Amino acid sequence: MALQKLPLVGLLLLLTTVVSPARADGPVCPPTTKLSRASFPEGFLFGTATAAYQVEGAVNETCRGPALWDIYCKRYPARCNNDNGDVAVDFFHRYKEDIQLMKSLNTDAFRLSIAWTRIFPHGTKEKGVSRAGVQFYHDVIDELLRNGIIPFVTVFHWDTPQDLEDEYGGFLSERIVKDFREYADFVFQEYGGKVKNWITFNEPWVFAHAGYDVGRKAPGRCSSYVNPQCQDGRSGYEAYLVTHNLLNAHAEAYEAFRQCEKCKGGKVGLAHSPAWFEPHDLADSQDGASIKRAMDFILGWHLEPTMYGDYPQTMKDIVGQRLPTFTTAQKAKLRNSADFVGINYYTSTFSNHIEKPDPSKPRWKQDSLIDWENKNAQDYTIGSKPFTAALPVYSRGFRSLLKYIKDKYGNPEIMIMENGYGEELGATDSIAVGTADHNRKYYLQRHLLAMQEAICIDKVNVTGYFVWSLLDNFEWQDGYKNRFGLYYVDFKNNLTRYEKESGKFYKDFLSQGVRPSAIKKDEL
Ligand code: BGC
Secondary structure, three states: OHHHHOOHHHHHHHHHOOOOOOOOOOOOOOOOOOOOHHHOOOOOEEEEEOOHHHHOOOOOOOOOOOEHHHHHHHHOHHHOOOOOOOOOOOHHHHHHHHHHHHHHOOOOEEEEEOOHHHHOOOOOOOOOOOHHHHHHHHHHHHHHHHOOOEEEEEEEOOOOEHHHHHHHOHHHOOHHHHHHHHHHHHHHHHHOOOOOEEEEEEOHHHHHHHHHOOOOOOOOOOOOOOOOOOOOOOOOOHHHHHHHHHHHHHHHHHHHHHHOHHHOOOEEEEEEOOOEEEEOOOOOHHHHHHHHHHHHHHHHHHHHHHHHOOOOHHHHHHHHHHOOOOOHHHHHHHOOOOOEEEEEEOOEEEEEEOOOOOOOOOOHHHHOOEEEEOEOOOOOEOOEOOOOEOOOEOHHHHHHHHHHHHHHOOOOOEEEEEEOOOEEOHHHOOHHHHHOOHHHHHHHHHHHHHHHHHHHOOOOOEEEEEEEOOEOOOOHHHOOOEEOOOEEEEOOOOOEEEEOHHHHHHHHHHHOOOOHHHOOHHHO
16 A cells, blocks of 8 residues: 555655645635644644543442443453453542643543443442442543543443343343433433533444454353354344444433533534445455445444434345334434534454355344455555554545545534554563554554544544543453553553653644634634
8 A cells, every 4th residue: 555655754744744725615724834733723622532441440439330341351351351450540549640641731622431330330320329429520520621621521431330231131121221311311410511522322333343243342242153252142133232222322312411401502422433444456346335335334323323313224225134123203313313423533444345145144244245354455454554553554544434424424523532543562561662652653643634634625524533542541352451542551560651752742733723722712
């Protein structure tokens, strides 16, 4: 790929010659000579993101109840790599210190999630509310606001209360819809006066696919023909059911939000996590045509119900009876139930169409009639993949994805809720190596540039961007081995935080131009 061959010097040239034509027919970008905050439209928000389960720790404080991942990691330690026990990175005790890190980076906003198990330790209000848990999030939000940082709050980032798992199978049951609405309504009422930006669900595709179709994430369910490690589950069925319940839960939460008086002026969306796809074989028109199908399955599956009230026709045609159907009332609640499109972008892949699916072994990927390939027909890797990188780096896919969403879905407001670079340093892991993260800095430069081009040239309506993540943290099935932070966390010594090269870059990038907090509200 051309990108792979682009020498560093070429990149530097690109980064120093950004000139954004300001036009009236879309976002207005100031002309600049070097890529920085100043190259983006006025008022654009930059932040960092985390999730409760990945950073908080303190599992025995505030009467926190057991969460899905606690039990999963205990039951299957090998599938969870959690050799640090419940330590996480102790955001619970160190949030003040960490907010100072956000401030020193010159960020405007911070995306955090609320652990349901700290608010309703056993999953429902009737079984008890933890006032200490409720207070903890007040304290964090207040501290953010005091420091001029806008909170973006995720209601659910994969930590289902274990009691609901035990009682009725969590998201496998439609009973989750009522319980989720109660919980969402509670947090809206509690924090909605001061939090104006909400994400109901983080990455429904990952939650449903990794958790219930390939068994890679908790609860680790799938058919044994997909993954022999799975002891229970049914691939090709459960992921659709879980998604269906999740979407109905979202629609209920959205309705509760609209009925919440103190939430007025706020916005709600979901954070989707599509990859971008390039054709495996440029000469094969079926590979080219498969891109649209790939996007319907990975993005349209969750996005279209919240826009139009139903699943994409492609999915209905292929998945047939295995895809649940919405009632007329559910469709009506789902339609227009998101105020912006949240996108988490990490990587891209090649799409190779499948000629002969095996109907006896259904699974989501096969249903999309696509194999994901890391190399194309000419044996090129997509983008570049440094030795320690978790995923291929392909910023062109980011720009293409944003343009695709603009064109296909009528130019909605988009917020980049996550973008970042994971690496496993293995035996070389040390403060010195971990903080010299030039590959992460390069990743951020490329993706910020791709986003700037999407906004300023393609006129995509993107209004904010969050780096995943502020700190190295608990990376689900990879435990603490896979690092994503702008700050290195020394897991062996007191969880001390050290700024990485990527952190220095982001700080410098954000030090130029005008911070939105410095712009008078009526000018925004
Ligand atoms: C998730 C995060 C995760 C990150 C890196 C996203 O899928 O929202 O929780 O840590 O990607 O894998």
